Amino acid sequence: MDKYELTQEAYDRLKEELDWRTGKYRLELAEMIEKAREHGDLKENGEYHAAKDTQGLSEARVRELEDLVKNAKIV
Numbered sequence: 001m002d003k004y005e006l007t008q009e010a011y012d013r014l015k016e017e018l019d020w021r022t023g024k025y026r027l028e029l030a031e032m033i034e035k036a037r038e039h040g041d042l043k044e045n046g047e048y049h050a051a052k053d054t055q056g057l058s059e060a061r062v063r064e065l066e067d068l069v070k071n072a073k074i075v
Contacts, residue, residue: 003073011072018065021058029055 006014029051036048 003071004068005075006068006072008074011069011074014065014068014072018062018069021062021065025058029058 032051033048033055036045036051039045039047042048
């Protein structure tokens, strides 16, 4: 794995975003998906698909952030 050279400020921002995405935001997305499921047929439920897409993008960002934080070198 490559090391990522980050300032302390950049590292703190990334860590804060990671904590938000794996905490509060993840719960909010789960609630959005649950509410959208209540609207019925999932095949034709645009709100559900949009929420699932948002969740997928957020989880991809979580993986990226985890890699950055794990391999950070503070300079």
